[in-house]
Amino acid sequence: MSRLAQTLAPFVLIAMLLAAWETACRVLAVPTYFLPPPSAVAVSLISDWRVLLQSAWSTLSMALIALVTASIIAQCLALAVGLSPVLERAIRPLAVVLQVTPVVAIAPLVVIWAGLDHAERAIVALAALVAFFPIFSGAVTGLKAVDPDLERLFDLYGANRLQRLLRLRLPSAVPYLLEGHKVAAGLALIGAVVAEFVAGSGGAQGLAWRILEASHRMQTANMFAAVVILGLMGAMLNSLLQALEHAGLRWWRGR
Amino acid sequence: MxxxxxxxxxxxxxxxxxxxxxxxxxxxxxxxxxxxxxxxxxxxxxxxxxxxxxxxxxxxxxxPGRGQTAVVFQAPTLAPWLSARANAALPLELAGVGQVEAAARADQALERVGLAGVEAARPAQLSGGMAMRVSLARALITDPxxxxxxxxxxxxxxxxxxxxxxxxxxxxxxxxxxxxxxxxxxxxxxxxxxxxxxxxxxxxxxxxxxxxxxxxxxxxxxxxxxxxxxxxxxxxxxxxxxxxx
Missing domain, CATH: 3.40.50.300 (P-loop containing nucleotide triphosphate hydrolases)
Known part of the structure; x- marks a missing residue:
C-alpha cells in the first residue's frame, strides 16, 4: 500500500462514517435532541468556537497544573522510597489502595476539603491524584532498573551512595520517567474532566461543564461539539507527549 | 610477587x-x-x-586500593546515557579525579584501544566490538x-x-x-x-x-x-x- 493511501486511510473512514451518520439522520428523520447529524454538530462547533476554546483551555490548563504537581510530588516521594527500602514497604500498600480506589469515589470528599467555592482546586487535586501513580511507579521501577553489572562496577570502584544515586540510578530511571509522564498526561486530562463532572461549576467552566450545561438544555449538538473538542485535545496531548518521550529517549541514548 | x-x-x-x-x-x-x-x-x-x-x-x-583491580564483563556494560569518553572516564570520576583530567585520560585510553575519533559517540552508536573496546579502555584507565x-x-x-x-x-x-x-x-x-x-x-x-x-x-x-x-x-x-x- 502506498504511503498516500496509508496516510489517507483513517480520514477516508471518518468521512465515510460521518456521511453514513448524516444520511441516516436525514432519511430516518431522527430528532436532533436525540442524535444530531454531523452537520448540526459542525454548526455548533463554528458558532460556539470561542466559548468552546475557552472551556478547552480551562480544562487543559487544570490538567497541566495537575500534571506538574503530580510530577513533582511523585518524583520526590519515589526518590525517598528509592533511598529507603523500609519506607517503600511502608508506603506501597497505601499507594496500592489509593490507586485502585476510583477517583469518582473520593471526589466528593476532595470537593468538601477544597472548599465548595473552589471547584478548581478540587479539580486540580483530583486530576493530580490520578496522574500521580504512573509517574510514581515509573520512578520507583526506574530507580531499581539498574544494570546489575554496572552496579558491580560501581561497587568495584568504591562509589559512595550519592555517586551511585546521581551517576547510576537517576540516569537509569529516565526512560521509565518519560513513559510514566506520557501515561500520566492522558490520565490527568481524563481526571480533570471526571473531576469537573463531580465538582460542578464553581469558577471553572471547563469542557465537562459545557457538556453538562448543554445536556440540561437538551442541546445535544453542543454536547457533541464539546466531546469532539475533548477528543481532539486528548489526541493532541497524546501525540505531543509521544514526541516528547521519543525526543527524550533520543537524547538519553544518543540516537 | x-x-x-x-x-x-x-x-x-x-x-x-x-x-x-x-x-x-x-x-x-x-x-x-x-x-x-x-x-x-x-x-x-x-x-x-x-x-x-x-x-x-x-x-x-x-x-589494596581502588582501581588496582579492574573487571571487563561478558557484556560491554556501558552506561547508555554517557559518551564513550565519559564511560571510559567513569572510574576516575568516581575516584574524584577532576573532569578535565579524567576526560583527557579517557581520550588517551580510547586511543590505546584503537577508538580515536569516537570519543563523543554513545554506546548505541557503536558496534559490539567497539563497545567492548570502550569497556577495555575503562578497565585500563586506572592502570590496574x-x-x-x-x-x-x-x-x-x-x-x-x-x-x-x-x-x-x-x-x-x-x-x-x-x-x-x-x-x-x-x-x-x-x-x-x-x-x-x-x-x-x-x-x-x-x-x-x-x-x-x-x-x-x-x-x-x-x-x-x-x-x-x-x-x-x-x-x-x-x-x-x-x-x-
Whole structure:
C-alpha cells in the first residue's frame, strides 16, 4: 500500500462514517435532541468556537497544573522510597489502595476539603491524584532498573551512595520517567474532566461543564461539539507527549 | 610477587556449593586463563578476586586500593546515557579525579584501544566490538595491577573475537598487568595465556594446569605450531577428566 493511501486511510473512514451518520439522520428523520447529524454538530462547533476554546483551555490548563504537581510530588516521594527500602514497604500498600480506589469515589470528599467555592482546586487535586501513580511507579521501577553489572562496577570502584544515586540510578530511571509522564498526561486530562463532572461549576467552566450545561438544555449538538473538542485535545496531548518521550529517549541514548 | 590470591576458598549458595575448595595465586604480569565447563564457578572465582563477593570459607588476598583491580564483563556494560569518553572516564570520576583530567585520560585510553575519533559517540552508536573496546579502555584507565576478563569475547563473532584478543595482548606489555580471563574456548586460552588453569565441573576445583611457554604477544603462525596443538590436546584431556571427576 502506498504511503498516500496509508496516510489517507483513517480520514477516508471518518468521512465515510460521518456521511453514513448524516444520511441516516436525514432519511430516518431522527430528532436532533436525540442524535444530531454531523452537520448540526459542525454548526455548533463554528458558532460556539470561542466559548468552546475557552472551556478547552480551562480544562487543559487544570490538567497541566495537575500534571506538574503530580510530577513533582511523585518524583520526590519515589526518590525517598528509592533511598529507603523500609519506607517503600511502608508506603506501597497505601499507594496500592489509593490507586485502585476510583477517583469518582473520593471526589466528593476532595470537593468538601477544597472548599465548595473552589471547584478548581478540587479539580486540580483530583486530576493530580490520578496522574500521580504512573509517574510514581515509573520512578520507583526506574530507580531499581539498574544494570546489575554496572552496579558491580560501581561497587568495584568504591562509589559512595550519592555517586551511585546521581551517576547510576537517576540516569537509569529516565526512560521509565518519560513513559510514566506520557501515561500520566492522558490520565490527568481524563481526571480533570471526571473531576469537573463531580465538582460542578464553581469558577471553572471547563469542557465537562459545557457538556453538562448543554445536556440540561437538551442541546445535544453542543454536547457533541464539546466531546469532539475533548477528543481532539486528548489526541493532541497524546501525540505531543509521544514526541516528547521519543525526543527524550533520543537524547538519553544518543540516537 | 603475587598480586592476588585465593587460598582454599569455598563458596556456598543456598542451592549448594558453587566453588571449591579452590586455590589460585596470581603472579605479577602473568596471564591466566580459567577454563572449565559451564556452572563450574569460574565467574564466582572472578567475583571473589574482584572483591564483589566474599567466600564462605578460605581467604582472599587482593591488591589494596581502588582501581588496582579492574573487571571487563561478558557484556560491554556501558552506561547508555554517557559518551564513550565519559564511560571510559567513569572510574576516575568516581575516584574524584577532576573532569578535565579524567576526560583527557579517557581520550588517551580510547586511543590505546584503537577508538580515536569516537570519543563523543554513545554506546548505541557503536558496534559490539567497539563497545567492548570502550569497556577495555575503562578497565585500563586506572592502570590496574590485576585485570579480570569474564568471558569478554563471548558475544562477539570469531573475527572480532580474534582481533580483540590480539589487541589485548598488544596492549599488555605497556603496563604488564596480571590478567585472569575466563573462556570456554580452549584455543583462545592457549593463544592468550601464559598459564591455563582447568577447572572441574561444579563445584569447581582445579583439574590441572598447563603452562604455555613462548613469547607474548604471540608470533604469527602460533596457532599452527605443534606446541599449540599439543597444549590444546592436553587441556581438552584435563577438561574431560574434570567432567568425570
Amino acid at each position: 603475587s598480586v592476588a590470591a585465593l587460598t582454599d576458598v569455598e563458596v556456598d549458595y543456598p542451592r549448594g556449593r558453587a566453588l571449591g575448595p579452590f586455590s589460585l595465586a596470581i603472579e605479577a604480569g602473568e596471564i591466566i586463563a580459567l577454563v572449565g565447563p559451564s556452572g563450574c564457578g569460574k565467574s564466582t572465582a572472578m567475583r571473589l578476586l574482584a572483591g564483589l563477593e566474599s567466600p564462605s570459607r578460605g581467604q582472599v588476598t587482593r591488591a 595491577k590485576l585485570l579480570l576478563l569474564d568471558e569478554p569475547f563471548a558475544a562477539l563473532d570469531e573475527i572480532t573475537r580474534r582481533a580483540l584478543a590480539d589487541d589485548v595482548l598488544a596492549l599488555w606489555p605497556d603496563a604488564r598487568p596480571a590478567i585472569v580471563f575466563v573462556t570456554h574456548n580452549v584455543e583462545e586460552a592457549v593463544y592468550m595465556a601464559s598459564r591455563v588453569v582447568v577447572m572441574t565441573r561444579g563445584p569447581g576445583r582445579i583439574a590441572g594446569e598447563v603452562a604455555v611457554n613462548g613469547p607474548l604477544p604471540r608470533p604469527e603462525g602460533f596457532r599452527t605450531t605443534a606446541q599449540f596443538r599439543a597444549h590444546v590436546e592436553a587441556i581438552s584431556g584435563l577438561l574431560a577428566k574434570g567432567m568425570s571427576a
